[in-house]
Amino acid sequence: MTHSSNPKTVISIEHLDFGYNGNPVLQDVNLEIHEQEMIGIVGPNGGGKTTLLRLILGLLKPDSGNIYVFEELPARSSHRLGYVPQHMQFDNRFPVSAQDVVLMGLAGQEGFGPFSIKKMRVAHEALETVDLADFGRCPFAELSGGQRQRVLIARALATSPDMLLFDEPTANVDTSAGEKLYKILDQLNRKMTILIVSHDIGFVSRHITSVICVNRNVLVHPTSEIVGQNIIDLYGNDMAMIRHDHRCSQKGHSCSSS
Amino acid sequence: MFQFLNDLHQYTFLQYALMTGIMASIACGVIGSYVTVRRMNYIAGAIAHCTLGGMGVAGYLSKEHGMSFITPLVGAAVAALLAALVIAYMLNRSTMRQDTVLSAVWSIGMAVGIIFISKTSGYSEDLMSYLFGDILMVSSTDLVLITLLDIVLVVTVFLLYNRFVAISFDEEFARISGIHVDLYNTVFLCLVAMTVVLLVQVVGIILVVALLALPAAAAGQLTSRLPAMMFVATLFCLASTTGGLVISYIPDLPAGATIILIAGILYFACSIVDKIRSKIDTFKTLSTTTFS
Numbered sequence: 001m002t003h004s005s006n007p008k009t010v011i012s013i014e015h016l017d018f019g020y021n022g023n024p025v026l027q028d029v030n031l032e033i034h035e036q037e038m039i040g041i042v043g044p045n046g047g048g049k050t051t052l053l054r055l056i057l058g059l060l061k062p063d064s065g066n067i068y069v070f071e072e073l074p075a076r077s078s079h080r081l082g083y084v085p086q087h088m089q090f091d092n093r094f095p096v097s098a099q100d101v102v103l104m105g106l107a108g109q110e111g112f113g114p115f116s117i118k119k120m121r122v123a124h125e126a127l128e129t130v131d132l133a134d135f136g137r138c139p140f141a142e143l144s145g146g147q148r149q150r151v152l153i154a155r156a157l158a159t160s161p162d163m164l165l166f167d168e169p170t171a172n173v174d175t176s177a178g179e180k181l182y183k184i185l186d187q188l189n190r191k192m193t194i195l196i197v198s199h200d201i202g203f204v205s206r207h208i209t210s211v212i213c214v215n216r217n218v219l220v221h222p223t224s225e226i227v228g229q230n231i232i233d234l235y236g237n238d239m240a241m242i243r244h245d246h247r248c249s250q251k252g253h254s255c256s257s258s
Numbered sequence: 259m260f261q262f263l264n265d266l267h268q269y270t271f272l273q274y275a276l277m278t279g280i281m282a283s284i285a286c287g288v289i290g291s292y293v294t295v296r297r298m299n300y301i302a303g304a305i306a307h308c309t310l311g312g313m314g315v316a317g318y319l320s321k322e323h324g325m326s327f328i329t330p331l332v333g334a335a336v337a338a339l340l341a342a343l344v345i346a347y348m349l350n351r352s353t354m355r356q357d358t359v360l361s362a363v364w365s366i367g368m369a370v371g372i373i374f375i376s377k378t379s380g381y382s383e384d385l386m387s388y389l390f391g392d393i394l395m396v397s398s399t400d401l402v403l404i405t406l407l408d409i410v411l412v413v414t415v416f417l418l419y420n421r422f423v424a425i426s427f428d429e430e431f432a433r434i435s436g437i438h439v440d441l442y443n444t445v446f447l448c449l450v451a452m453t454v455v456l457l458v459q460v461v462g463i464i465l466v467v468a469l470l471a472l473p474a475a476a477a478g479q480l481t482s483r484l485p486a487m488m489f490v491a492t493l494f495c496l497a498s499t500t501g502g503l504v505i506s507y508i509p510d511l512p513a514g515a516t517i518i519l520i521a522g523i524l525y526f527a528c529s530i531v532d533k534i535r536s537k538i539d540t541f542k543t544l545s546t547t548t549f550s
Contacts, residue, residue: 107424
Protein backbone atom coordinates (compact mmCIF):
# COMPACT_ATOMS: atom_id res chain seq x y z
CA MET A 1 0.00 0.00 0.00
CA THR A 2 1.49 3.27 -1.04
CA HIS A 3 0.31 6.69 -0.14
CA SER A 4 1.90 10.09 -0.06
CA SER A 5 1.73 12.04 3.15
CA ASN A 6 1.02 15.48 1.75
CA PRO A 7 -1.70 16.01 0.67
CA LYS A 8 -3.35 13.04 2.32
CA THR A 9 -4.49 10.23 0.03
CA VAL A 10 -8.16 9.37 0.35
CA ILE A 11 -8.48 6.73 -2.34
CA SER A 12 -5.65 4.76 -3.85
CA ILE A 13 -6.05 2.19 -6.60
CA GLU A 14 -3.15 0.05 -7.84
CA HIS A 15 -3.15 -2.16 -10.94
CA LEU A 16 -6.84 -2.89 -10.60
CA ASP A 17 -8.58 -5.24 -13.05
CA PHE A 18 -12.26 -5.98 -13.07
CA GLY A 19 -14.66 -7.76 -15.40
CA TYR A 20 -18.16 -9.20 -15.43
CA ASN A 21 -18.17 -12.93 -16.30
CA GLY A 22 -14.72 -12.71 -17.85
CA ASN A 23 -15.45 -9.63 -19.98
CA PRO A 24 -12.94 -7.00 -18.91
CA VAL A 25 -14.51 -3.69 -17.90
CA LEU A 26 -11.57 -2.00 -16.22
CA GLN A 27 -7.92 -2.82 -16.94
CA ASP A 28 -4.82 -1.85 -15.01
CA VAL A 29 -6.35 1.13 -13.28
CA ASN A 30 -3.99 3.26 -11.21
CA LEU A 31 -5.38 6.22 -9.37
CA GLU A 32 -4.89 8.42 -6.37
CA ILE A 33 -7.43 10.86 -5.02
CA HIS A 34 -6.37 13.31 -2.36
CA GLU A 35 -8.15 15.08 0.42
CA GLN A 36 -10.26 18.12 -0.49
CA GLU A 37 -10.14 17.44 -4.20
CA MET A 38 -13.22 17.66 -6.39
CA ILE A 39 -12.96 14.99 -9.03
CA GLY A 40 -15.15 14.37 -12.06
CA ILE A 41 -15.34 10.86 -13.48
CA VAL A 42 -16.42 11.00 -17.11
CA GLY A 43 -16.56 8.60 -20.02
CA PRO A 44 -18.95 6.95 -22.46
CA ASN A 45 -21.79 4.66 -21.39
CA GLY A 46 -20.44 1.20 -20.71
CA GLY A 47 -16.96 2.63 -20.22
CA GLY A 48 -16.82 1.49 -16.62
CA LYS A 49 -17.40 4.66 -14.58
CA THR A 50 -20.23 3.20 -12.55
CA THR A 51 -18.20 0.03 -12.06
CA LEU A 52 -15.31 2.11 -10.75
CA LEU A 53 -17.70 3.89 -8.38
CA ARG A 54 -19.11 0.59 -7.14
CA LEU A 55 -15.60 -0.76 -6.57
CA ILE A 56 -14.75 2.30 -4.47
CA LEU A 57 -17.98 1.87 -2.50
CA GLY A 58 -17.10 -1.76 -1.78
CA LEU A 59 -20.17 -3.12 -3.58
CA LEU A 60 -17.88 -4.97 -6.01
CA LYS A 61 -14.55 -6.68 -5.42
CA PRO A 62 -11.63 -6.29 -7.88
CA ASP A 63 -10.46 -9.37 -9.82
CA SER A 64 -6.88 -8.33 -9.18
CA GLY A 65 -5.00 -5.32 -7.89
CA ASN A 66 -5.66 -3.26 -4.80
CA ILE A 67 -8.08 -0.57 -3.80
CA TYR A 68 -7.82 1.35 -0.56
CA VAL A 69 -10.30 3.85 0.80
CA PHE A 70 -8.98 5.79 3.79
CA GLU A 71 -6.13 3.27 3.86
CA GLU A 72 -8.52 0.37 4.38
CA LEU A 73 -10.40 -2.10 2.18
CA PRO A 74 -13.56 -0.46 0.79
CA ALA A 75 -15.92 -2.84 2.58
CA ARG A 76 -14.48 -1.70 5.92
CA SER A 77 -14.46 2.01 5.22
CA SER A 78 -17.59 2.49 3.12
CA HIS A 79 -19.47 3.99 6.09
CA ARG A 80 -17.13 6.99 5.79
CA LEU A 81 -18.34 7.56 2.22
CA GLY A 82 -21.51 9.53 1.56
CA TYR A 83 -23.07 8.09 -1.56
CA VAL A 84 -25.63 10.10 -3.54
CA PRO A 85 -27.34 7.91 -6.17
CA GLN A 86 -29.51 9.11 -9.04
CA HIS A 87 -32.89 10.31 -7.83
CA MET A 88 -34.69 8.62 -10.72
CA GLN A 89 -34.05 5.12 -9.43
CA PHE A 90 -36.56 5.40 -6.58
CA ASP A 91 -40.07 4.10 -6.42
CA ASN A 92 -42.35 7.10 -6.84
CA ARG A 93 -44.97 5.60 -4.58
CA PHE A 94 -42.77 4.78 -1.61
CA PRO A 95 -44.54 6.38 1.38
CA VAL A 96 -41.81 8.47 3.03
CA SER A 97 -41.29 12.15 3.79
CA ALA A 98 -38.11 14.05 2.94
CA GLN A 99 -37.05 13.87 6.58
CA ASP A 100 -37.65 10.09 6.65
CA VAL A 101 -35.26 9.73 3.73
CA VAL A 102 -32.58 11.82 5.44
CA LEU A 103 -32.97 9.81 8.65
CA MET A 104 -32.21 6.64 6.67
CA GLY A 105 -28.61 7.80 6.67
CA LEU A 106 -28.64 7.29 10.44
CA ALA A 107 -30.52 3.97 10.50
CA GLY A 108 -27.34 1.89 10.56
CA GLN A 109 -25.90 3.56 13.64
CA GLU A 110 -26.20 1.98 17.06
CA GLY A 111 -29.49 1.89 18.89
CA PHE A 112 -32.78 0.16 18.14
CA GLY A 113 -36.32 1.49 18.15
CA PRO A 114 -37.39 5.02 17.18
CA PHE A 115 -34.83 7.71 16.30
CA SER A 116 -33.48 9.79 19.17
CA ILE A 117 -34.04 13.55 19.29
CA LYS A 118 -30.32 13.98 18.63
CA LYS A 119 -30.59 12.06 15.36
CA MET A 120 -33.66 14.07 14.38
CA ARG A 121 -31.59 17.21 14.90
CA VAL A 122 -28.76 15.85 12.73
CA ALA A 123 -31.30 15.15 9.97
CA HIS A 124 -32.75 18.63 10.27
CA GLU A 125 -29.30 20.22 10.05
CA ALA A 126 -28.52 18.15 6.95
CA LEU A 127 -31.73 19.43 5.36
CA GLU A 128 -30.73 22.99 6.28
CA THR A 129 -27.38 22.51 4.55
CA VAL A 130 -29.10 21.68 1.28
CA ASP A 131 -31.59 24.52 1.75
CA LEU A 132 -34.62 22.31 2.30
CA ALA A 133 -35.29 22.88 6.01
CA ASP A 134 -38.96 23.70 5.32
CA PHE A 135 -39.55 20.57 3.26
CA GLY A 136 -38.93 17.93 5.94
CA ARG A 137 -42.56 16.88 6.16
CA CYS A 138 -43.14 16.93 2.43
CA PRO A 139 -43.65 13.51 0.79
CA PHE A 140 -40.46 12.57 -1.08
CA ALA A 141 -42.49 11.64 -4.14
CA GLU A 142 -43.98 15.14 -4.43
CA LEU A 143 -40.62 16.93 -4.62
CA SER A 144 -39.08 18.08 -7.89
CA GLY A 145 -36.07 16.26 -9.35
CA GLY A 146 -33.62 18.86 -8.07
CA GLN A 147 -35.16 18.84 -4.58
CA ARG A 148 -35.05 15.05 -4.41
CA GLN A 149 -31.42 15.15 -5.41
CA ARG A 150 -30.74 17.54 -2.53
CA VAL A 151 -32.65 15.33 -0.08
CA LEU A 152 -30.39 12.47 -1.13
CA ILE A 153 -27.36 14.72 -0.52
CA ALA A 154 -28.77 15.48 2.94
CA ARG A 155 -29.15 11.76 3.58
CA ALA A 156 -25.49 11.26 2.67
CA LEU A 157 -24.47 14.23 4.85
CA ALA A 158 -26.40 12.83 7.82
CA THR A 159 -23.91 9.93 7.94
CA SER A 160 -21.17 12.58 8.58
CA PRO A 161 -19.01 11.31 5.73
CA ASP A 162 -15.42 12.27 4.95
CA MET A 163 -16.08 12.12 1.24
CA LEU A 164 -19.11 12.46 -1.05
CA LEU A 165 -19.66 10.39 -4.20
CA PHE A 166 -22.27 11.37 -6.77
CA ASP A 167 -23.74 9.26 -9.55
CA GLU A 168 -24.97 11.50 -12.39
CA PRO A 169 -26.13 14.36 -10.15
CA THR A 170 -27.45 16.50 -12.99
CA ALA A 171 -29.32 13.75 -14.82
CA ASN A 172 -33.02 14.65 -15.05
CA VAL A 173 -32.51 17.93 -13.21
CA ASP A 174 -33.21 21.24 -14.95
CA THR A 175 -30.48 23.82 -15.48
CA SER A 176 -31.32 26.17 -12.62
CA ALA A 177 -31.60 23.25 -10.19
CA GLY A 178 -28.26 22.01 -11.53
CA GLU A 179 -26.65 25.37 -10.77
CA LYS A 180 -28.01 25.31 -7.24
CA LEU A 181 -26.61 21.82 -6.88
CA TYR A 182 -23.13 22.94 -7.90
CA LYS A 183 -23.28 25.86 -5.46
CA ILE A 184 -23.97 23.38 -2.67
CA LEU A 185 -21.18 21.15 -3.93
CA ASP A 186 -18.70 24.03 -3.88
CA GLN A 187 -19.65 24.78 -0.29
CA LEU A 188 -19.32 21.16 0.76
CA ASN A 189 -16.00 20.85 -1.03
CA ARG A 190 -14.46 23.21 1.51
CA LYS A 191 -14.95 20.48 4.09
CA MET A 192 -14.65 17.23 2.18
CA THR A 193 -13.47 15.41 -0.92
CA ILE A 194 -16.05 15.13 -3.67
CA LEU A 195 -16.22 12.68 -6.56
CA ILE A 196 -18.78 13.10 -9.34
CA VAL A 197 -19.64 10.52 -12.00
CA SER A 198 -21.26 11.86 -15.12
CA HIS A 199 -21.87 10.15 -18.43
CA ASP A 200 -21.34 12.86 -20.96
CA ILE A 201 -20.03 15.87 -19.18
CA GLY A 202 -17.79 18.18 -20.76
CA PHE A 203 -19.60 20.31 -18.21
CA VAL A 204 -18.81 20.26 -14.57
CA SER A 205 -18.42 22.76 -11.81
CA ARG A 206 -15.61 25.25 -12.35
CA HIS A 207 -14.17 24.21 -9.03
CA ILE A 208 -13.37 20.71 -10.17
CA THR A 209 -9.69 19.96 -9.68
CA SER A 210 -9.21 17.08 -12.07
CA VAL A 211 -11.11 14.79 -14.35
CA ILE A 212 -10.80 11.04 -14.57
CA CYS A 213 -11.65 9.68 -17.99
CA VAL A 214 -12.81 6.09 -17.81
CA ASN A 215 -13.06 3.91 -20.88
CA ARG A 216 -11.75 0.55 -19.81
CA ASN A 217 -8.49 2.33 -18.97
CA VAL A 218 -8.31 5.35 -16.75
CA LEU A 219 -6.66 8.67 -17.49
CA VAL A 220 -6.52 11.64 -15.15
CA HIS A 221 -6.61 15.14 -16.66
CA PRO A 222 -6.19 18.47 -14.98
CA THR A 223 -9.11 20.71 -15.82
CA SER A 224 -8.58 23.50 -18.30
CA GLU A 225 -11.15 26.25 -18.42
CA ILE A 226 -12.64 27.11 -21.74
CA VAL A 227 -15.16 29.80 -22.42
CA GLY A 228 -17.25 28.95 -25.43
CA GLN A 229 -20.12 31.34 -26.00
CA ASN A 230 -22.34 28.62 -27.41
CA ILE A 231 -21.85 26.47 -24.35
CA ILE A 232 -22.65 29.34 -22.02
CA ASP A 233 -25.77 30.05 -24.02
CA LEU A 234 -26.84 26.47 -23.75
CA TYR A 235 -26.00 25.63 -20.16
CA GLY A 236 -25.73 28.88 -18.20
CA ASN A 237 -22.48 30.46 -17.14
CA ASP A 238 -21.28 28.74 -14.00
CA MET A 239 -19.67 25.96 -15.97
CA ALA A 240 -16.26 24.94 -17.14
CA MET A 241 -15.49 22.65 -20.01
CA ILE A 242 -13.09 19.74 -19.98
CA ARG A 243 -11.24 19.19 -23.19
CA HIS A 244 -10.97 15.58 -24.20
CA ASP A 245 -9.39 16.30 -27.54
CA HIS A 246 -6.16 17.76 -26.32
CA ARG A 247 -3.06 15.72 -25.62
CA CYS A 248 -1.85 16.11 -22.09
CA SER A 249 1.85 16.05 -21.50
CA GLN A 250 2.95 13.26 -19.24
CA LYS A 251 3.44 15.92 -16.58
CA GLY A 252 -0.14 17.01 -17.00
CA HIS A 253 -1.50 13.67 -15.84
CA SER A 254 -1.43 13.80 -12.09
CA CYS A 255 -1.28 10.04 -12.38
CA SER A 256 -1.85 7.75 -15.30
CA SER A 257 -2.10 4.23 -16.51
CA SER A 258 -0.35 2.97 -19.58
CA MET B 259 -76.15 -9.48 13.21
CA PHE B 260 -78.14 -9.98 16.43
CA GLN B 261 -77.93 -13.73 15.98
CA PHE B 262 -74.15 -13.41 15.55
CA LEU B 263 -73.75 -11.36 18.75
CA ASN B 264 -75.90 -13.81 20.63
CA ASP B 265 -73.84 -16.78 19.45
CA LEU B 266 -70.60 -14.88 20.07
CA HIS B 267 -71.67 -14.64 23.68
CA GLN B 268 -72.44 -18.32 23.79
CA TYR B 269 -69.83 -20.17 21.74
CA THR B 270 -66.10 -20.09 22.43
CA PHE B 271 -65.22 -21.14 18.85
CA LEU B 272 -66.72 -17.90 17.63
CA GLN B 273 -64.81 -15.89 20.23
CA TYR B 274 -61.58 -17.62 19.18
CA ALA B 275 -62.35 -16.87 15.55
CA LEU B 276 -62.90 -13.20 16.30
CA MET B 277 -59.69 -12.99 18.35
CA THR B 278 -57.74 -14.73 15.58
CA GLY B 279 -59.05 -12.18 13.11
CA ILE B 280 -57.93 -9.30 15.35
CA MET B 281 -54.48 -10.81 15.93
CA ALA B 282 -54.01 -11.55 12.25
CA SER B 283 -55.06 -7.98 11.34
CA ILE B 284 -52.19 -6.44 13.30
CA ALA B 285 -49.64 -8.66 11.56
CA CYS B 286 -51.36 -8.18 8.23
CA GLY B 287 -51.38 -4.36 8.44
CA VAL B 288 -47.76 -4.01 9.56
CA ILE B 289 -46.05 -6.67 7.46
CA GLY B 290 -48.48 -6.32 4.54
CA SER B 291 -47.45 -2.66 4.18
CA TYR B 292 -43.76 -3.57 4.02
CA VAL B 293 -44.47 -6.41 1.58
CA THR B 294 -46.50 -4.07 -0.63
CA VAL B 295 -43.98 -1.21 -0.80
CA ARG B 296 -41.16 -3.70 -1.36
CA ARG B 297 -43.20 -5.53 -4.03
CA MET B 298 -42.61 -8.86 -2.33
CA ASN B 299 -46.05 -10.39 -2.72
CA TYR B 300 -44.76 -13.25 -4.79
CA ILE B 301 -42.31 -14.15 -2.01
CA ALA B 302 -45.18 -14.18 0.48
CA GLY B 303 -47.13 -16.38 -1.95
CA ALA B 304 -44.28 -18.89 -2.15
CA ILE B 305 -43.99 -19.08 1.64
CA ALA B 306 -47.77 -19.46 1.96
CA HIS B 307 -47.97 -22.39 -0.44
CA CYS B 308 -44.99 -24.01 1.22
CA THR B 309 -46.94 -24.21 4.49
CA LEU B 310 -49.09 -26.96 2.93
CA GLY B 311 -46.01 -29.19 3.20
CA GLY B 312 -45.71 -28.45 6.91
CA MET B 313 -49.40 -28.96 7.58
CA GLY B 314 -49.40 -32.21 5.59
CA VAL B 315 -46.44 -33.61 7.51
CA ALA B 316 -47.92 -32.45 10.84
CA GLY B 317 -51.27 -34.10 10.06
CA TYR B 318 -49.51 -37.31 9.05
CA LEU B 319 -47.35 -37.44 12.18
CA SER B 320 -50.19 -36.71 14.56
CA LYS B 321 -52.71 -39.10 12.95
CA GLU B 322 -50.48 -41.98 11.88
CA HIS B 323 -47.84 -41.84 14.60
CA GLY B 324 -49.82 -40.44 17.49
CA MET B 325 -47.75 -37.28 17.88
CA SER B 326 -50.78 -35.19 18.66
CA PHE B 327 -48.72 -32.25 19.92
CA ILE B 328 -47.69 -31.54 16.32
CA THR B 329 -50.72 -29.55 15.24
CA PRO B 330 -51.10 -28.29 11.65
CA LEU B 331 -50.33 -24.77 12.95
CA VAL B 332 -46.97 -25.94 14.33
CA GLY B 333 -46.23 -27.69 11.03
CA ALA B 334 -47.16 -24.57 9.07
CA ALA B 335 -44.93 -22.38 11.25
CA VAL B 336 -41.92 -24.67 10.83
CA ALA B 337 -42.44 -24.98 7.06
CA ALA B 338 -42.88 -21.21 6.64
CA LEU B 339 -39.72 -20.37 8.59
CA LEU B 340 -37.78 -23.00 6.66
CA ALA B 341 -39.06 -21.59 3.37
CA ALA B 342 -38.12 -18.06 4.47
CA LEU B 343 -34.59 -19.13 5.35
CA VAL B 344 -34.15 -20.99 2.05
CA ILE B 345 -35.44 -18.01 0.06
CA ALA B 346 -33.26 -15.56 2.02
CA TYR B 347 -30.19 -17.73 1.49
CA MET B 348 -30.86 -18.12 -2.23
CA LEU B 349 -31.53 -14.41 -2.74
CA ASN B 350 -28.46 -13.31 -0.75
CA ARG B 351 -25.96 -15.86 -1.91
CA SER B 352 -26.80 -17.35 -5.25
CA THR B 353 -27.02 -15.86 -8.69
CA MET B 354 -30.17 -17.81 -9.49
CA ARG B 355 -33.16 -15.95 -10.89
CA GLN B 356 -35.48 -14.85 -8.13
CA ASP B 357 -38.66 -16.21 -9.68
CA THR B 358 -37.05 -19.61 -10.29
CA VAL B 359 -36.15 -19.90 -6.60
CA LEU B 360 -39.64 -18.83 -5.56
CA SER B 361 -41.39 -21.19 -7.96
CA ALA B 362 -39.28 -24.07 -6.66
CA VAL B 363 -40.09 -23.33 -2.99
CA TRP B 364 -43.74 -22.75 -3.90
CA SER B 365 -44.29 -26.03 -5.74
CA ILE B 366 -41.98 -28.35 -3.79
CA GLY B 367 -43.70 -27.32 -0.56
CA MET B 368 -47.10 -28.09 -2.03
CA ALA B 369 -45.94 -31.41 -3.48
CA VAL B 370 -44.66 -32.56 -0.08
CA GLY B 371 -47.98 -31.56 1.47
CA ILE B 372 -50.09 -33.41 -1.08
CA ILE B 373 -48.06 -36.63 -0.70
CA PHE B 374 -48.34 -36.64 3.09
CA ILE B 375 -52.03 -35.76 3.05
CA SER B 376 -52.71 -38.65 0.65
CA LYS B 377 -50.91 -41.02 3.04
CA THR B 378 -52.92 -39.84 6.04
CA SER B 379 -56.08 -41.89 6.56
CA GLY B 380 -59.32 -39.95 6.52
CA TYR B 381 -57.53 -36.66 6.50
CA SER B 382 -57.93 -35.49 2.93
CA GLU B 383 -61.09 -33.53 3.74
CA ASP B 384 -58.76 -31.22 5.67
CA LEU B 385 -57.06 -30.26 2.41
CA MET B 386 -59.94 -27.88 1.74
CA SER B 387 -59.58 -26.19 5.10
CA TYR B 388 -55.82 -25.79 4.57
CA LEU B 389 -56.30 -24.29 1.13
CA PHE B 390 -59.23 -22.01 1.93
CA GLY B 391 -58.85 -21.57 5.67
CA ASP B 392 -61.26 -22.29 8.46
CA ILE B 393 -61.21 -19.55 11.02
CA LEU B 394 -64.00 -21.27 12.99
CA MET B 395 -61.74 -24.27 13.66
CA VAL B 396 -59.06 -22.34 15.58
CA SER B 397 -58.43 -23.97 19.00
CA SER B 398 -57.38 -22.34 22.25
CA THR B 399 -53.78 -23.64 21.91
CA ASP B 400 -53.70 -22.26 18.37
CA LEU B 401 -54.83 -18.92 19.71
CA VAL B 402 -52.04 -18.86 22.29
CA LEU B 403 -49.46 -19.59 19.58
CA ILE B 404 -51.00 -16.95 17.30
CA THR B 405 -50.80 -14.36 20.09
CA LEU B 406 -47.15 -15.24 20.76
CA LEU B 407 -46.30 -14.91 17.05
CA ASP B 408 -48.04 -11.54 16.99
CA ILE B 409 -46.11 -10.23 19.99
CA VAL B 410 -42.75 -11.36 18.57
CA LEU B 411 -43.65 -9.71 15.28
CA VAL B 412 -44.73 -6.34 16.68
CA VAL B 413 -41.76 -6.07 19.05
CA THR B 414 -39.26 -6.96 16.29
CA VAL B 415 -40.75 -4.44 13.88
CA PHE B 416 -40.75 -1.76 16.59
CA LEU B 417 -37.05 -2.32 17.25
CA LEU B 418 -35.91 -2.71 13.65
CA TYR B 419 -38.33 -0.33 11.93
CA ASN B 420 -35.68 2.21 10.86
CA ARG B 421 -33.37 -0.39 9.41
CA PHE B 422 -36.21 -2.11 7.54
CA VAL B 423 -37.36 1.17 6.01
CA ALA B 424 -33.83 2.15 4.98
CA ILE B 425 -33.29 -1.25 3.33
CA SER B 426 -36.72 -1.20 1.65
CA PHE B 427 -36.12 2.25 0.19
CA ASP B 428 -32.52 1.84 -0.96
CA GLU B 429 -30.77 -1.44 -0.29
CA GLU B 430 -27.48 -0.32 -1.79
CA PHE B 431 -27.22 2.82 0.33
CA ALA B 432 -28.19 0.83 3.42
CA ARG B 433 -25.33 -1.57 2.71
CA ILE B 434 -22.84 1.27 2.23
CA SER B 435 -23.96 3.03 5.39
CA GLY B 436 -23.12 -0.06 7.41
CA ILE B 437 -26.43 -1.90 7.82
CA HIS B 438 -26.12 -5.71 7.67
CA VAL B 439 -28.59 -5.93 4.80
CA ASP B 440 -28.44 -9.72 4.36
CA LEU B 441 -29.06 -10.34 8.06
CA TYR B 442 -32.01 -7.96 8.28
CA ASN B 443 -33.50 -9.25 5.04
CA THR B 444 -33.41 -12.75 6.52
CA VAL B 445 -35.07 -11.53 9.73
CA PHE B 446 -37.65 -9.71 7.62
CA LEU B 447 -38.49 -12.83 5.59
CA CYS B 448 -38.95 -14.74 8.86
CA LEU B 449 -41.46 -12.07 9.94
CA VAL B 450 -43.25 -12.46 6.62
CA ALA B 451 -43.31 -16.21 7.28
CA MET B 452 -44.92 -15.70 10.71
CA THR B 453 -47.50 -13.36 9.22
CA VAL B 454 -48.31 -15.87 6.52
CA VAL B 455 -48.84 -18.56 9.17
CA LEU B 456 -51.27 -16.29 11.02
CA LEU B 457 -53.16 -15.41 7.86
CA VAL B 458 -53.35 -19.03 6.66
CA GLN B 459 -55.49 -19.72 9.76
CA VAL B 460 -57.87 -16.98 8.68
CA VAL B 461 -58.22 -17.22 4.90
CA GLY B 462 -56.20 -20.29 3.88
CA ILE B 463 -53.12 -20.73 1.73
CA ILE B 464 -54.55 -19.58 -1.56
CA LEU B 465 -56.04 -16.30 -0.35
CA VAL B 466 -53.15 -15.20 1.89
CA VAL B 467 -51.55 -13.07 -0.80
CA ALA B 468 -54.78 -11.12 -1.26
CA LEU B 469 -55.10 -10.36 2.45
CA LEU B 470 -51.47 -9.18 2.57
CA ALA B 471 -51.79 -7.03 -0.53
CA LEU B 472 -55.31 -5.54 -0.58
CA PRO B 473 -55.63 -3.73 2.81
CA ALA B 474 -52.07 -2.38 2.48
CA ALA B 475 -52.60 -1.23 -1.10
CA ALA B 476 -55.89 0.44 -0.13
CA ALA B 477 -54.18 2.18 2.81
CA GLY B 478 -51.32 3.25 0.58
CA GLN B 479 -53.74 5.28 -1.52
CA LEU B 480 -54.91 7.29 1.46
CA THR B 481 -51.61 7.86 3.30
CA SER B 482 -48.18 9.25 2.51
CA ARG B 483 -46.01 7.81 5.27
CA LEU B 484 -45.32 4.21 6.17
CA PRO B 485 -46.48 4.25 9.84
CA ALA B 486 -49.81 5.77 8.78
CA MET B 487 -50.11 3.21 6.01
CA MET B 488 -49.54 0.40 8.52
CA PHE B 489 -52.16 1.79 10.89
CA VAL B 490 -54.83 2.25 8.22
CA ALA B 491 -54.01 -1.15 6.69
CA THR B 492 -54.52 -2.75 10.11
CA LEU B 493 -57.92 -1.06 10.39
CA PHE B 494 -58.92 -2.21 6.90
CA CYS B 495 -57.81 -5.73 7.69
CA LEU B 496 -59.76 -5.64 10.94
CA ALA B 497 -62.85 -4.45 9.06
CA SER B 498 -62.41 -7.25 6.52
CA THR B 499 -61.89 -10.10 8.99
CA THR B 500 -64.58 -9.03 11.44
CA GLY B 501 -66.98 -8.00 8.69
CA GLY B 502 -66.34 -11.22 6.80
CA LEU B 503 -66.97 -13.30 9.90
CA VAL B 504 -70.25 -11.55 10.68
CA ILE B 505 -71.60 -11.52 7.12
CA SER B 506 -70.68 -15.14 6.36
CA TYR B 507 -72.03 -16.53 9.64
CA ILE B 508 -75.79 -16.71 9.13
CA PRO B 509 -75.94 -17.69 5.42
CA ASP B 510 -73.05 -20.11 6.15
CA LEU B 511 -70.76 -18.73 3.45
CA PRO B 512 -67.04 -19.60 3.49
CA ALA B 513 -65.55 -17.02 5.89
CA GLY B 514 -62.16 -16.77 4.12
CA ALA B 515 -63.67 -15.92 0.75
CA THR B 516 -66.08 -13.39 2.31
CA ILE B 517 -63.17 -11.69 4.11
CA ILE B 518 -61.23 -11.37 0.85
CA LEU B 519 -64.26 -9.96 -0.98
CA ILE B 520 -64.66 -7.24 1.65
CA ALA B 521 -60.92 -6.44 1.40
CA GLY B 522 -61.34 -6.26 -2.38
CA ILE B 523 -64.31 -3.90 -2.13
CA LEU B 524 -62.36 -1.66 0.28
CA TYR B 525 -59.44 -1.61 -2.14
CA PHE B 526 -61.56 -0.58 -5.12
CA ALA B 527 -63.42 2.01 -3.04
CA CYS B 528 -60.08 3.57 -1.99
CA SER B 529 -58.87 3.54 -5.59
CA ILE B 530 -61.96 5.45 -6.66
CA VAL B 531 -61.59 7.96 -3.78
CA ASP B 532 -57.93 8.45 -4.75
CA LYS B 533 -58.86 8.98 -8.42
CA ILE B 534 -61.54 11.53 -7.59
CA ARG B 535 -59.21 13.35 -5.21
CA SER B 536 -56.44 13.67 -7.79
CA LYS B 537 -59.03 14.87 -10.37
CA ILE B 538 -60.19 17.58 -7.93
CA ASP B 539 -56.57 18.56 -7.25
CA THR B 540 -55.82 18.94 -10.95
CA PHE B 541 -58.99 20.97 -11.40
CA LYS B 542 -58.03 23.26 -8.48
CA THR B 543 -54.52 23.83 -9.85
CA LEU B 544 -55.92 24.51 -13.28
CA SER B 545 -58.49 27.02 -12.04
CA THR B 546 -55.97 28.88 -9.84
CA THR B 547 -53.47 29.15 -12.69
CA THR B 548 -56.20 30.29 -15.06
CA PHE B 549 -57.74 32.91 -12.80
CA SER B 550 -54.66 34.30 -11.07
